Amino acid sequence: MNLEKLFDEYRGLSDAKVRPQEPKVDRFLKAFREILSKENNWAFLLPLKLSLEACTHCGTCAEACPVYVGSGRQKIYSPLYRADLLRKIYKKHFTWSGKLFGRLVGAKEATEQDINALSEAAYRCTICRRCVLACPFGLDNGLIMREARKILAELGIVPDELKEEGVENQINFGSAPKIPYDALINILDFVKSEIEENRKNVNVEIPVDKVGAKYLIINNAGDYLSFLDTIRGIVEIMNYVNEDWTFNSPKTGVFDNVNYGLFYSDKDLLRVIKAHLETFKKLKPEYVVVGECGHSYDVLGHLIKDLIPPEERPFKVIHIVELYDKFLREGRLRLDKDKNPAPVTFHDSCKIGRCGGIYDEPRRVLAASCKDFREMFPNREYNYCCGGGGGFALMNKYNFPEFRMKTYGRLKMEQVKNTGASTLVTICANCKRQFLDTVSYYNSSINVSGLSEILANSLVY
Amino acid sequence: MYDFTLFIIGVVLPYIMMATFGIALGYNFFKFMFLPRPVMWAIFPAKKNLASIFITIGKRIFSLPGPRKFDKLIFTLAWMFHIGLIVSLSLHAKYIFMPHLPLEYEIGSAAGMFAAIGSFGFLIRRIYDKKTESYFSDYLALGLLIVTLLLGQYIRMFKLIDSIQVWSWIQGIITLNPVLPPADTLFLIHILFAQVYMMYLPFKTLIHPIAIFYGQKIILDQRHIRR
Ligand code: SF4
Ligand code: SF4
Numbered sequence: 001m002n003l004e005k006l007f008d009e010y011r012g013l014s015d016a017k018v019r020p021q022e023p024k025v026d027r028f029l030k031a032f033r034e035i036l037s038k039e040n041n042w043a044f045l046l047p048l049k050l051s052l053e054a055c056t057h058c059g060t061c062a063e064a065c066p067v068y069v070g071s072g073r074q075k076i077y078s079p080l081y082r083a084d085l086l087r088k089i090y091k092k093h094f095t096w097s098g099k100l101f102g103r104l105v106g107a108k109e110a111t112e113q114d115i116n117a118l119s120e121a122a123y124r125c126t127i128c129r130r131c132v133l134a135c136p137f138g139l140d141n142g143l144i145m146r147e148a149r150k151i152l153a154e155l156g157i158v159p160d161e162l163k164e165e166g167v168e169n170q171i172n173f174g175s176a177p178k179i180p181y182d183a184l185i186n187i188l189d190f191v192k193s194e195i196e197e198n199r200k201n202v203n204v205e206i207p208v209d210k211v212g213a214k215y216l217i218i219n220n221a222g223d224y225l226s227f228l229d230t231i232r233g234i235v236e237i238m239n240y241v242n243e244d245w246t247f248n249s250p251k252t253g254v255f256d257n258v259n260y261g262l263f264y265s266d267k268d269l270l271r272v273i274k275a276h277l278e279t280f281k282k283l284k285p286e287y288v289v290v291g292e293c294g295h296s297y298d299v300l301g302h303l304i305k306d307l308i309p310p311e312e313r314p315f316k317v318i319h320i321v322e323l324y325d326k327f328l329r330e331g332r333l334r335l336d337k338d339k340n341p342a343p344v345t346f347h348d349s350c351k352i353g354r355c356g357g358i359y360d361e362p363r364r365v366l367a368a369s370c371k372d373f374r375e376m377f378p379n380r381e382y383n384y385c386c387g388g389g390g391g392f393a394l395m396n397k398y399n400f401p402e403f404r405m406k407t408y409g410r411l412k413m414e415q416v417k418n419t420g421a422s423t424l425v426t427i428c429a430n431c432k433r434q435f436l437d438t439v440s441y442y443n444s445s446i447n448v449s450g451l452s453e454i455l456a457n458s459l460v461y
Numbered sequence: 462m463y464d465f466t467l468f469i470i471g472v473v474l475p476y477i478m479m480a481t482f483g484i485a486l487g488y489n490f491f492k493f494m495f496l497p498r499p500v501m502w503a504i505f506p507a508k509k510n511l512a513s514i515f516i517t518i519g520k521r522i523f524s525l526p527g528p529r530k531f532d533k534l535i536f537t538l539a540w541m542f543h544i545g546l547i548v549s550l551s552l553h554a555k556y557i558f559m560p561h562l563p564l565e566y567e568i569g570s571a572a573g574m575f576a577a578i579g580s581f582g583f584l585i586r587r588i589y590d591k592k593t594e595s596y597f598s599d600y601l602a603l604g605l606l607i608v609t610l611l612l613g614q615y616i617r618m619f620k621l622i623d624s625i626q627v628w629s630w631i632q633g634i635i636t637l638n639p640v641l642p643p644a645d646t647l648f649l650i651h652i653l654f655a656q657v658y659m660m661y662l663p664f665k666t667l668i669h670p671i672a673i674f675y676g677q678k679i680i681l682d683q684r685h686i687r688r
Contacts, residue, residue, distance in 0.1 A: 038497055047679050057599060059592030084594055097664055105665070106596035132504050134527040137669075138538070138676030143502070296569050305685040306500045357505035381505060382530070400582050435613040445621035448488035 004204035007120035011283055012400040013071070013159055014060050018119045020112075024155055028115050029093055031154035032339055034105060035147055039156040039304050041174040043266050043307075050141040055080070057106070061141060064134035066384045069125055070407035077407065079131045103192060115195060116231025123149040123400075126392055126408065127263065128350040128385030131280050146390075149264040158264050166260035167268045171275050174250030175221035175257055181250050184208075187224050188247070191232050195239075197461060210246035212284045217247055217293030217320065218276075220429035221256035223450075230292050233452025235322065239333045240459055246283070253279030254403055257296035258421045280315060287348060288317045292450045294351035294428035295389075301356060319352065319420045320426050323328045324455055330334035334460040335369050342447075343372040344454065345421035347435070348383040349428035362427055362451055369458035376419045384412055386426070401437065409438040416446060424449045425454055464641065470653050471642030475634050478656040485663030486671065492673050504680040514681045521677055535588065542579025549574035549613070557635060560628035573614035580606050597679050598665045599604065605658040612651040 003011040004020050055453045062068045062078040071077040084106070091098030091107035098107030108114070125145040132140050136344040150157070167174045177188075185208070192204045207213065217238070223230045230322075238245045248255045253274045260264065263271030280288055301317045327333050346366055352358045359380050366373045378384070387408025395404075412435075416424055424446050426432055435448040523687045528536035540547055549572045584603045587595040616622055626643040633640040642652065662668060 041536070042497060043500045044498070046493060046504070046675070047502065048494040049496060050493060050667070050672065050675050050679070054667035054676065056666055057533060057594040057596075059590060060528050060535050060596070061533045062592040064527075074593075078592055080592070080594055085644075102597070106598065117557040121612065129504060132680055134531040135676070136521075136525055138525055138680045139672070140502075140680075169536070302502060302684045354504055354682075355502065357684065400515040401583075 001278060007117045007124070008403075010124075010400055010403040011120060011398040012123045012395050012403070013157065014398070015117060016273055017159070018116060018157055020116045023112060024115050025110050027155055028151060029089075031151045032089070034094070034154070034389045035150055041147075041266075041422040044147065045145060047140055047143055050137075051083070051141065053084070053095075055087065055139055056137075057084075058136075060136065061131035061134045061139075062133045064409050065125075065141075066128070066130065066387070067126075067352070067407045070409075079125070080127055082121050082268060083144040085114065085121055086144055089114065115152075117367060118148055119152055121145075121230070122152060122180040122454065123390075123392075123395070124160065126350075126385045126387065126389035128389050129354055129394050130350070132383070133354075133381060139225045141449070145264070150266065152167035153265045153268075159391065159395055159397075160259040160390045162263055166258070166391075166394065170254055170256050170258065170260075170272060174254050174461050175256035176226055176260070177256075179221055179224055179250070181253075184224060184249050184255070187228070187231075188235075190227065191235055195236050196230060199236070202239070202461065204235060206235055207246040209248050209252045209283065211282070213244050213246040215243060215288045215289050215323065216280065216285035217245060217246040217284050217291055218255060218257040218285070218296075218316075220258055220293040220296065221419070222258075222429045222433065223292065223312075226436075226441055227292075227429060227450055229453040230429075230450035231336070231434075231452075232452070233280070233450060233456035234291065234320065236456040236459065237333075237452060240456075240461075241327050245289075246285070248279065248283060252282050255279070257290055257293050257300065259299040260391055260394075262295050262299055269299065269303070270307065273299065273308065274289050276300065277312060278309065285315055285425055287323075287343040288315050288324055290319050291315065292320060292427045292429055292432075292452060294349035294356070294430060297353070297358075298351040298355050300406050319356070319358055319361075319427070321352075321358060321361045321365060321451060324365050324451070328365060333368075335455075335458040336457060336460045337369060337371040339458045340370040340454055342370075342423050343374055343419070344370045344423045344425055345374045345376045345416065346379075346430060347376065347416075347424060347426040348380055348425060349431050350383075350385050352391050352427060353383060354381050362425075365451060366425060367457055369455050372389045372421075374419045374421050376415055376421075384408070384415060386428075386431040386434045387438065393430040393433040393437075401441075404434065405438060405441040409434075409441060413438055413442045413444065417444070421446070423449055423454070425449050425451050426435070463644065467641045467644060467649065470649055470656075471630060472634075472639040474653070474656050475639075478659050481660045482663065486668055489663065489671050493671065498679065501682050501684050502679070503682050503684045505684075508681045509683045509684045513556045514678055515593055517681055518674065518677045522673060534582075538579045538582035538586065540579075541575045542583065545572045545574070545576030545579060549576055549610075556624075556628045556631040560624045566620075569617050573610060573617060577607065577614060580610060602658065602661065602665050603662065605654050607659060608655040609651060612647055612654070616645075616648055616651060617649065621645055 065079045088108035089110040122145050127142040127146050129142045166176045188206045197206045259272040261272050297319045387404050434455045553570045622643045630642040
């Protein structure tokens with residue numbers, strides 16, 4: 001690797017992406033001006049301007065930020081420092097006080113170096129939004145970094161993992177990892193035979209692309225490749241309750257629930273939402289069930305309701321943990337806790353908890369299916385991000401994984417270890433991916449698991 | 462010449478200050494009111510209706526849950542400063558109605574002390590705590606505040622000013638029949654700095670109440686939960 005240092009000693013984006021030698025200031029300012037207009041920033045203009053203008057630079061948010069704390073409290077990783085990279089430029093170019101008084105009020109002319117540094121700095125924040133809880137005003141430094149990514153994306157500065165290998169693959173091939181139809185069916189056949197082998201006398205059906213099913217379960221496609229146990233768990237539970245359900249495949253469009261546009265662009269966010277809607281239109285489910293994934297629940301469960309008129313989404317959206325919780329409350333799951341005797345802890349994914357409002361459902365399911373469920377501390381809205389948020393779990397190039405492990409990863413690992421649990425459960429595929437990397441980096445024996453397989457394991461036949 | 466200075470600082474400036482502060486407050490309030498926010502991006506647990514949002518904002522202003530959890534030092538300083546300031550300002554506001562209040566001297570002195578310690582703490586924290594970012598504008602604001610608070614405290618503790626005089630000065634301003642303020646140099650500096658601070662604040666950063674109102678409302682607005 002021979003990448004120029006732009007911000008710190010890490011790089012998540014290549015020189016070919018950032019093009020450090022190329023003049024970018026004018027285009028950057030043009031894109032910045034655009035996201036400050038009502039026409040172009042139809043999503044987040046109010047909180048963005050508020051967060052840019054109201055900050056008193058008190059630094060209270062720093063202690064809430066896992067990057068800052070995990071890095072050994074290095075100033076460059078404080079939310080304030082990172083957000084100020086953009087805030088200074090905003091002040092200088094878009095406020096009259098900044099234009100008049102410049103550095104006296106913390107305003108600074110944008111330079112090529114600043115933009116290069118910002119390109120990397122924007123990918124040092126997982127947009128976990130924990131810092132919002134610390135700010136007395138409720139300002140959102142995570143949002144500022146998300147909007148910085150948006151400006152940079154207009155200059156073509158986006159990690160390939162999110163754009164080319166994420167959004168574009170998903171729209172063109174139905175899933176980010178480009179799983180072809182035949183491969184998907186083979187995987188599902190394998191899952192079926194495995195369950196039938198383990199659970200004698202059980203007949204397993206895995207409906208695919210069934211039109212008009214009550215529940216369309218759309219998974220993070222990464223689960224089909226890396227977390228097959230989760231898929232197995234889902235299939236087993238849906239068969240157990242004998243529900244009318246289906247998965248879908250590339251034949252009906254997008255079968256990957258992810259939407260990496262959320263992390264860098266409103267335009268791409270909307271492109272993926274529209275591709276999802278096309279798919280759902282073909283399948284006509286009553287419920288779209290978001291499989292174990294966090295950010296896709298943020299998009300399909302929440303943002304879609306702000307961005308798409310109701311007549312274009314004639315279905316309800318729930319997270320799969322809500323469905324399990326419903327089955328549990330209806331008494332349709334007979335469970336034996338003794339089948340999961342090991343101590344288990346639960347990680348609240350940022351997009352499901354802090355941004356999604358789902359805290360109690362997974363706890364009820366775990367309490368019912370595990371003998372020894374332990375909380376980690378802090379938890380719920382105060383939980384630390386796993387470190388895979390904001391697209392980080394996918395960013396494995398250059399020395400970026402080292403950044404993930406040494407900051408967020410270190411802090412998270414300590415938090416998990418303190419519970420004494422031997423199994424860590426989470427309901428987000430990106431969190432699972434990050435945890436697998438963290439566990440292997442720190443040579444830990446902790447078992448990383450989805451919730452579906454834990455619940456399925458406790459079923460009594 | 463001294464009378465002219467008294468006239469400018471005690472008669473003209475209060476109206477300029479009130480107009481500047483009021484216009485800036487109104488401008489920013491309405492500016493943010495009309496900015497679009499089609500996307501709700503709450504932090505859970507959020508609130509389901511406007512009444513509980515406002516109650517929670519009110520509670521958060523006083524309980525400062527974020528600083529309390531994450532930064533005990535700033536929580537203590539902010540609490541001392543704001544309580545001190547609110548009590549102090551209330552004692553100033555009483556001049557609208559009356560010249561004296563029982564225990565005013567004791568309560569006012571304690572409040573002034575609280576506010577001064579809080580703002581000194583802020584200053585020291587800004588200088589030494591690497592988590593903060595500070596520019597000249599931040600130090601200027603704190604400088605104005607500290608000088609104002611210390612002078613106010615000094616004037617109150619040593620009873621340099623006759624409160625009947627202050628009362629009639631404030632009554633004059635309110636009833637649009639202004640009279641000259643008490644002719645004391647320290648008092649003059651005190652009210653000058655206080656007014657410059659009030660005019661400067663909206664231009665330094667967004668005024669706190671507006672920031673808190675919109676910022677907290679954004680994160681408290683319930684998203685689309687079916688329950
Ligand atoms: S959103 Fe998360 S990572 Fe980003 S600054 Fe805030 S706490 Fe840190
Ligand atoms: S806590 Fe809020 S006001 Fe203070 S530095 Fe952080 S964002 Fe700015």
